[in-house]
Amino acid sequence: MAEFFGALLGLGTAASKVSPAQIENDGAHVIGTYHDDLGRIAALVTADLPFAASAGASLAMIPASAARDDVKDGSIDENLLENFREVCNVAASLLNTPHTPHLTLQDVWATDHPDLPVEVWDVLAGASKRREFAVTIEGYDDGRLGIVIR
Amino acid sequence: MNILVVDDSKTIRMLVKRNLKQAGFADANILEAEDGAAGLAIARTEALDLILSDWNMPEMSGLEFLQNLRSEGFGTTFGFITSESTPSYKDQAMAAGAAFLLSKPFNAESFSDALGVATA
Numbered sequence A: 001m002a003e004f005f006g007a008l009l010g011l012g013t014a015a016s017k018v019s020p021a022q023i024e025n026d027g028a029h030v031i032g033t034y035h036d037d038l039g040r041i042a043a044l045v046t047a048d049l050p051f052a053a054s055a056g057a058s059l060a061m062i063p064a065s066a067a068r069d070d071v072k073d074g075s076i077d078e079n080l081l082e083n084f085r086e087v088c089n090v091a092a093s094l095l096n097t098p099h100t101p102h103l104t105l106q107d108v109w110a111t112d113h114p115d116l117p118v119e120v121w122d123v124l125a126g127a128s129k130r131r132e133f134a135v136t137i138e139g140y141d142d143g144r145l146g147i148v149i150r
Numbered sequence B: 001m002n003i004l005v006v007d008d009s010k011t012i013r014m015l016v017k018r019n020l021k022q023a024g025f026a027d028a029n030i031l032e033a034e035d036g037a038a039g040l041a042i043a044r045t046e047a048l049d050l051i052l053s054d055w056n057m058p059e060m061s062g063l064e065f066l067q068n069l070r071s072e073g074f075g076t077t078f079g080f081i082t083s084e085s086t087p088s089y090k091d092q093a094m095a096a097g098a099a100f101l102l103s104k105p106f107n108a109e110s111f112s113d114a115l116g117v118a119t120a
Helices: A002-009 A049-059 A064-073 A078-095 A119-125 B010-025 B036-045 B062-071 B087-096 B108-119
Strands: A013-018 A029-035 A041-048 A104-110 A129-137 A143-149 B002-006 B029-033 B050-053 B077-082 B100-103
Touching (some): A002 A013, A002 A049, A002 A078, A002 A129, A041 A078, A041 A119, A049 A064, A078 A104, A078 A143, B002 B010, B010 B029, B010 B108, B029 B036, B036 B050, B036 B062, B050 B062, B062 B077, B062 B087, B100 B108
Parallel strands (some): B002 B050, B050 B077, B077 B100
Antiparallel strands (some): A029 A041
16 A cells, blocks of 8 residues: 555655544545446545545645645545545456456535445445555545445 | 657656656656546647557547557557456457567566667
8 A cells, every 4th residue: 555655646655554543524535436337436535634635635746735735624625635536546457357347436525515426435444355554645635545346 | 769658657757767867768748647538639639659548548448549649540659558468468468569568566677678679
């Protein structure tokens, strides 16, 4: 995981496995939804606001202060969300193997978005596999990233 | 040297351009397009030496872009930079005439290696 983000962001990173956090519809997390070839949500990438903002900012070399401002405000701005969408897009490579259904990123949502698919909560509740990592990005605030497989 | 970078993400286009400069292509003229259709339009009017393209894009995918280029007789060196990295995608890319498929995330070393082979 650290190697993945190190290569993507071009910065020093560290990651350690942690217990998955509770995710609510309060906007404190951002979720990437991945569809299989049948159009079903088959996996999620979850990020708490600090990680989504830090990863989104660091990808485009935006100062850490911009990410901190978003965290203080309690929501990720459009620019950082767009960058985090690209992080999630690249993270599809973590989900796809020659022996599993092909998954593609469908969309990225704050958990308080009114159009967040209800199916997301079903996937979270009934996940067959869920891993979460505390991730440090050099020069940015720490956060948590999770991978959820339906 | 004219290089076309095709990706629907402005941020990724910026990262590719940055890595191009680090890989020794600082003097290259770098053009950008946000999908295969826009890339094809540029390829028809500019003398390109290298095309670096994402795979999944709106309007026209990277694979369709490459197939269209080849069917129109353009032999420009073409590399994919994509999060699609399974063997079946690599096989499709090579069968269509790509020089390489570089998986995202890439670092400066893997980027230089792929470009070095493609432009040798």
